Amino acid sequence: MQSQFATSDTHKYSVILPTYNERKNLPIIVWLLANVFEKHQLAWEIIVVDDASPDGTQEVARQLASLYGEGQDRRHTSMASILSPGDFVIIMDADFSHHPKFIPQFISLQKAHNLDIVTGTRYRSTSKPFLREATPGGVHGWDLKRKLVSRGANFLADTMLSPGVSDLTGSFRLYRLPVLRHIIAETVSKGxxxxxxxxxxxRALxxxxxxxxxxxxxxxxxxxxxxxDEIVSYAKGVWALFTGV
Ligand SMILES: Nc1nc2c(ncn2[C@@H]2O[C@H](COP(=O)(O)OP(=O)(O)O[C@H]3O[C@H](CO)[C@@H](O)[C@H](O)[C@@H]3O)[C@@H](O)[C@H]2O)c(=O)[nH]1
Ligand SMILES: [Mg+2]
Structure with a gap:
């Protein structure tokens, strides 16, 4: 399998999946991720960060690791249980809210403009800076209250902090590894x-x-x-950044 790929992308993509009670979702999301990376002939690994889920997520993660190859740095299929530094890190939800099919677009945009970060946005219909996509962003399955909370959170932070990013509360992102390390070291809030x-x-950096x-x-x-509680913490976080940045 290895020899049939002659890819020009020599980077490695480490996907971090935070999980809490994702026993049912994990096998499918891992399968979808594996398919996307194989199709695009990219080196990859998945790191499952589980917080002692009572539903047995860790056992499922271990089974998947033995299925796909634990912690081996094989060119195309590896599943690590500890963080090993790929060149790029993709952080996404494990519950299919973030579909792996978007990852190739993240990678193309990063390459096209040599970007430090690419973020998914639900609130723009075209890629920024230049790459255009046919499908508009959006949210499906949320009730009005949850939609308003999300829009309100973005509006508040955008108005007070003006970072110029349309979806600040999303968590489907690709980071250059040293950039992620740098930002995490500066970030103080939880939740x-x-x-x-x-x-x-x-943006400030x-x-x-x-x-x-x-x-x-x-x-x-x-x-x-x-x-x-999270909504209150969010408002406090915006205020802290407004007064401190
Ligand atoms: N390790 C760990 N993972 C967790 C925990 N809580 C949740 N997760 C994992 O984090 C991901 C997102 O958690 P959800 O509980 O599904 O979040 P959500 O309400 O759908 O919120 C999503 O959308 C928001 C934007 O509106 C985002 O802000 C948020 O990060 C997330 O993407 C899932 O893979 C879930 O298993 C935890 O305490 N520990
Ligand atoms: Mg979710």
Missing amino acids: YVFQMEMMVRA GYTVGEVPITFVDRIFGESKLGA
């Missing part, structure tokens, strides 16, 4: 708000950010962990 803080910090329109589909299995 949902850190997605927004990472992007605001990145002068990193380049491109956007690819994505459709966000709400999960079918399991529940979201967004609650009222």
Whole structure:
């Protein structure tokens, strides 16, 4: 299998999947990711970051690791249990809200403009800076309240902090590895708000950010962990950045 690929992209893409009770979703998302990377002949690995899920997610992750090859740095199929530094890191949800089919567009945009970060956006219909896509971004499956919370969160941060990124609260992103390390070291908030803080910090540090329109589909299995506490923390986080950046 290895020898049939002669790819010009020599980078490695490390996908980080945070999981909490994703036993049902993990095998399918890993399969979809594997297919995308194989199809595009890219070197890849998946790192599952599980927080002691009671539903047995870790056992499923271990089974997948033995199926796909644990921690081996094979050219096309490896599944690591610890963070090993690929050249680029993709962070995305494991519940299909973020579809792997968008990853090749992230990679093309990164390459075309030598970007530090590419983020998925639900709130633009064309890629930024230049690459145009036919499919507009959007959200499917959320009720009006959740849509308003998301729009409100973006509006608040955009108005107060002006980072010039249309979807600050999304978490489907590709980072150049050293850039991710740098931003994480600067980021202080915990919970949902850190997605927004990472992007605001990145812009303040002068990193380049491109956007690819994505459709966000709400999960079918399991529940979201967004609650009222997170909304309050988010508003506090925007205020802290407004007064401190
Ligand atoms: N390791 C770990 N993973 C977690 C935890 N809580 C959630 N996750 C994982 O993080 C991903 C997103 O969690 P959800 O609970 O599904 O989030 P959501 O409400 O759908 O929110 C999504 O959209 C928001 C934007 O509107 C994003 O801000 C958020 O990051 C996420 O992408 C999933 O893969 C889930 O298993 C945790 O405590 N620990
Ligand atoms: Mg979700």
